[in-house]
Amino acid sequence: MMYVKLKYEDDQPVDGKVVGRKVIDKLQQTYHSELSNKDFAYDGEKSLFTVGALPQVNNEFTVVMEEPSTGKTAANGSPEGNDSPGGGDKKRVRRSYQPKTFKVELSLAAKIPMSAIGQAIRGEESENSLEALRVLDIILRQHSAKQGCLIVRQSFFHNNPSNFVDLGGGVVGCRGFHSSFRGTQSGLSLNIDVSTTMIVRPGPVSDFLLANQKVDHPSKIDWQKAKRALKNLRIKTIHGNTESKIVGLSEQNCKEQTFPLKLRDGSNDTVEITVYDYYMKKGIELRYSGDYPCINVGKPKRPTYFPIELCNLVPLQRYTKALSTLQRTNLVERSRQKPDERMAVLNDALQRSNYDSDPMLRVCGISVAPKFTQIEGRVLQAPKLKAANSEDILPRNGKWNFTNRKLIQTCSVDKWAVVNFSARCDIRRLIPDLMRNASAKGIQMDEPFEVFEESPSMRRAPVSRRVDDMFEQIKSKLPGAPRFLLCLLSERKNCEVYGPWKRKCLAEFGIVTQCLAPIRVNDPYLLNLLMKINAKLGGLNSLLQIEASRAIPHVSDVPTIILGMDVSHGHPGQDKPSIAAVVSSRQWPNISKYRASVHTQSARQEMMTSLFKPRGTEDDGLIRESLIDFYTSSGKRKPDHVIIFRDGVSESQFTQVINIELDQIIEACKFLDEKWSPKFTVIVAQKNHHTKFFQTGSPDNVPPGTVVDSKVCHPRNFDFYMCAHAGMIGTTRPTHYHVLHDEIGFSADDMQEFVHSLSYVYQRSTTAISVVAPICYAHLAAAQVGSFLKFEEMSDASSSQGGHTSVGSAPVPELPRLHEKVRSSMFFC
Incomplete structure (x- = not known):
């Protein structure tokens, strides 16, 4: 692995992956023999990988680019970067193709043995095996970047209008593909799936603003909102080929905004001219933008202005603001694909990607099979439910009803x-x-x-x-x-x-x-x-038969508390506190009744920090409330088993779940009774993954209750996929369960049956749900209690209510405590 440093000729660092990739491509073309004819895998930033070492440990090169597309602005601050109106077109063309020099430094950072790929395949997690998989994913990203794709982490998006879905407001849903390597029981596997991101609608800037603000004429545009919406977006002008980044808008409209234009008499004298007059003298008629602000792509002290009607937004620019409810609805409805449609699209994507042509994959000895993996699954029988008068309910296709039946409690x-x-x-x-x-x-x-x-x-x-x-x-x-x-x-x-x-x-x-x-x-x-x-209000709509008969292995015969934990975050770009929620079962041996506790924590922080919060002789953490409620509602019995379901964490955070969160839960138990040592089982549920299952020879989704625990699962760890629900619309997304820690000693069959059963105790509906009910309840509780606070006013709330802080951060306001009358209720249901 080589450390990469890219600089312009004036030693200013190169900013942007697009420019960086072009420079490294040119480097490889120019110095191929000096680099021992090696192929590269470059991440677009600071890391470059080769198979085998370069001739030198430290390397310095000079790279000359004919068309860098850097978006740098002209030194004099004039529109189009021209010194005067006359002869501007020739100067502009010459400037766009003017050679630009870059300095490239490559220095050895680390060596990763090829055997690390084998370690990844065998599931032997080490720094080298994780790095090996990262290198392979970088090769995939580089492969797509050379095809002109927008790259969002491990997903790739082509500039193809057939993949665009208009969501309204100037926002477009862009369908692309996720692609990544994983070590599985089948060996090294390529995981490919349909992916969607949001982009700004390309084309005239004025059209985007009209759509974004839902107005029908530029005179109705709110230019302060426009300034926020356009900032950092990239444009090309109608008469130019260079991309520029928008930094703001002019303070005055085009007919009034002036700039100093150098005279062509050989002196350094300038004359003030309006942007509008400049273009009129060039013979470019402005139909409507004279009365509106100009686009500014310059620097703070050297603004460069373009009339708005001459500016087009370039394609494939991500839209990162929160979608409106209507936009989200449009995205969901228009992105759905039936299983057979999705399978056909993925097969086509796999063929078009042509990964076997990639030289770096070939050098690594990796080829991609042309067909998807064939696996075997099994379908668990739906658990029987109980209604009033001991009447049995047998769900069919993941559904049941209360026709001519009464609720059980x-x-x-x-x-x-x-x-x-x-x-x-x-x-x-x-x-x-x-x-x-x-x-x-x-x-x-x-x-x-x-x-x-x-x-x-x-x-x-x-x-x-x-x-x-x-x-x-x-x-x-x-x-x-x-x-x-x-x-x-x-x-x-x-x-x-x-x-x-x-x-x-x-x-x-x-x-x-x-x-x-x-x-x-x-x-x-x-x-x-x-x-x-x-x-x-304390009732129950239905009950599992095995719950009523106390026949759930490891749960019904031993006092067991079930915890569901989730952290809800604000939309990207919003500095709102995250909301941590823990729901816990009560009235053992029931597993259908729950209560919730909710705290705030620092924005975007995933690991829970409020599970155990000792303050002198008291513990103000979330777990203490759950344990005491279980004790008082379960005949004054402490739980001997604690089963934890955690949502929303990635594989890289699994160790933190054990070392940070489980440790807090153990400390909370010890704080109540030093001699009390319950057994713990920790399960992570993941929905945000890209594994899908398709029935061979059928256009339908896999049936509810489908479990897969071989071939595509981890080579060594205890994990499985489950589709507990009936996928009525689109393609079913299975939940990936990882058993990180199991002191209780579940067998694979018992664990899968238990998880399946917990998908049938959701009291809000008469259908099985896609993930266990405790996790769904935690998500609901976080959303509902989080709505208590109006986050725009949190600075006031934090000073009056108090909050906890992390080092160097502002206080996080605490949520108001629930009233004792509803604290143990299913208020979130």
Whole structure:
């Protein structure tokens, strides 16, 4: 491995992978014999790999590029970089192709033995084996870069409009392919799958801004928003070939923005001229951009301006901001592919990639088989469920129903009210229909005490005032605090009332609440609503038969607590605290009832830091609450087995899960009782991977309950793939389970059956879900409690509520604690 240093002739570092790759390609062409005719694998940054050593340990080269496309701006700050209007075209062409000199230094950094590839294949994890796989993935990225692809980590995207999906707002979904090498039980495997990223719609800058701001004329563009949206995007002008990076907009419009233009009389004198007049004198007519700001691609002290209508956004530029709800919906709906369609696309991609032509792969002795791996799986039988009156339910194709059946454990809804924040919803029919359906399912639901309608005059008030006003109405008309509030919202998603309302109910008053924004109300909709209400108020909708009969190996015969752990992060680019949630089972031997604890931690931090938080003689961590609740709800028995399901971590973080998170959980147990030593099993569930399964000779998805634990699994570790759910739309994505630590001693069959069963205890639906319920609940709890805080105001919140900090970072505000009345409920359901 060689360390690479790239510099311009003036010793300024080269910034950007595109330029770096072009320089290294030119280096290889120019100095091929001096480099012993070796092929390279270059990561676009600081690392370059060869098979065998270069002749020298330290190497210095000079590389001359004819068309570097660096996007550097002219020294005088004038549009197009020309000294004067006259003769500008010739100067511009000459400048675009002007040779540019680069300095390249290559120095030996490390040696990786070829045997490391064999170690990776055998699953022997070491620094060399991990580095060997990284080198092979770099070869794949370099192979795609030479084809002009956009590279996003291990995914590649071609500039092919047939792969584009317009999402609205100037954003395009771009379909490409993930490709990476992995060591599996079958040997070295190439994992290839369809991948999607978001890009900015290429073409005229003005068209992008109109679409982005949803306006129909440039006069309606908000230029402050435009400045933020355009910053760092790359453009080409209609009359030029050089790419430039946008740094901002001109302070004045094109007809008023001036710059100093050098006179052509041989002196250094300049004359002020507007950008608009400059182009008019060149004979370039500006149809509309004279009245709008110019694009600035220069430096802070040397701006370079282009009229907006002459600028085009270049293709394949990533859009990294958060998508709107509508854009996400469009992306999901238009990216779905049936299994046979996806298989055909992947087969075509594999042939087009032509990896066997890559010289570096050939030198490494690697060739790629032309067909996908054939594997064997098995289908687990769906677990039987119990409804009321000991009635059995046998799920079919991962589904069941409550037709002519009642829920197994029902609550009483006896002190409740309805709150209506929606001007659209007619609740006159909703309430009697809800009560009728509740009765049919065994839920005793009284008439609501009151229906509280929001005054039309309040709908434009600040959201906190709207919520406070509604609670004032409730307190004035009800004899005491209600046990349950049904809340109608105006929108299903992103309703501004949702977070403040949940916080008021769950943190301040301890009232269970169910929000809804119905578009069409029918009996299936109301059943789904009642299942959530029943679970939140302490009931159960169904029960596993093996749970009721205490027949779950390692769980039913020994007090066992099940933990689900997840960390929810803000959108990329947002400096919001991450939300860590732990849900835990209660009322052992049940495995269907859970409660949740939630904390904040530093933004983008994946490892949980609040599991054990000793403060003097107290522990304020998340695990202590779970353990005490299990003890009090399970006949004052401590768990002898602790089963932990962890979501959202990659293979590189597995060691941290054991060394950081499991260690905290063990410390929390010892803090409660030094003599208490439960056994631990830790399982990581991964959904963000690229392994898919297809049925041989069938266009359908694999059936629910499909398990694969051979060939494509790790050569040595305890892992398996499971498709517990029925993939009704698109191609089923299996969950990849990794058993990192197992003191309890599950057999492979018992572990798979247990995981499969936990996909059937999700109280919100009558279908098996794709990942175990504790993880789904942790995700829901993090999202719901996270909505309590309005993150734009967190600087104020942190000073008043206190928070924990990491060294050198700002305080992280703490979430308000749930009221003791709802703390052990399934409020997140």
